Amino acid sequence: MYIPPQIKRHVLLLIVFVVAFILLRSLLVPSSFGQYGHYRGDALGENAARIPKYSGKDSCTDCHSKIVDQQATDVHANLACETCHGPGDAHVHAAKSVKLPKVGTRDFCGLCHTQNKARNKKVVPQLIMAEHYPEKNCIDCHNPHQPWDIKK
């Protein structure tokens, strides 16, 4: 059977294109792409691999059980330690060199306790900060771990 030379050239060209496409595609598309869907499967592991910085209340109780027990007796019982003290993972791993902040200023306590119409009175007690002992710091009278044990 006679095949015209221009058809032969075109078929050859097509084969070259297809092979080049397959080669390039295998080089450019990451190996795990499409493992679970239209994305790189390895990205799941990469997202999961990061180290948490907030380590949770359980990691505090080992050393600070006294304070945690004291906290459980008063209205701040449901607060996580890290709500006020910040991320604790670095401190858990190097307790001596990394210290967590103790803020306890009027502004900081006021984040929750400043009177605001948007705040539910049943959820949190609120004050007009300027009228409540303006010359004192909150922690002068209140122990943040046991707020209603007022210091005299």
Place this chain on the structure above:
Amino acid sequence: MGHKKVSSSRRSFFKTAAALAGATVASAALLPFNGIVYAAGTGKKDKPWYGIGIDLEKCIGCGRCANACKSENDVPHEPFYFRNWVEQYTVKNDGSVKVESPNGGIDGFKQAVPDADVFKSFFVPKMCNHCSNSPCVQVCPVGATFVSPEGVVLVDNNYCIGCRYCIQACPYGCRYIHPEHQVADKCTLCYHRITKGMSPACMEVCPTQARIYGDLHDKEGPLVNFIKTHTCQVLKPDMNTSSKLFYNALSMEVR
């Protein structure tokens, strides 16, 4: 010859119309109505399908969630980008609505509207809705953002080309370009924490437990229980995003 002659073409039109109507009714009886599907998607049976619940009655707007998120996920404190933030809504007596979010609520809120003018006021924490029909995933040209098998919308930051298409697409404004990495960044529902059995940082620190997350497959779990016992709504249901962030006591002013 008192009656009008009905033309044959009109007769055939009525026949066809009757046949079509009959076929529609018959097929409707055969196939159950599938229009109402579980709005939040279903995911895979063998994996959890995470959703979030936020109780607006409990939120006191302390902004600790936004602060913890920035510390946990290396979101720069300035410029002002957020993975989650708190908004204060104030509806005035004249019907106008004021929405404020100074520094995402991290430095606290002040009520600028005098008490006499306030009709009602409340806080709304915002974060990624982890939609199961995510607009941001649909528009990504390279497949760098996706819904994980657990229903968490994630970004592959090694594959993202920073084209900002997803930022345009998100109806909730939950994405931004990370100023250092120059790729899209967003809430991951602390994927690195929940896969280790810890709760997301924002929920870890919430002093009133206003935020919860859980498996929508677990019909006795905390999240399904929350949706069952509260009147929950999602944001912008008309966008058909199948959002999995359920708000209790959401007011209609919230956008």
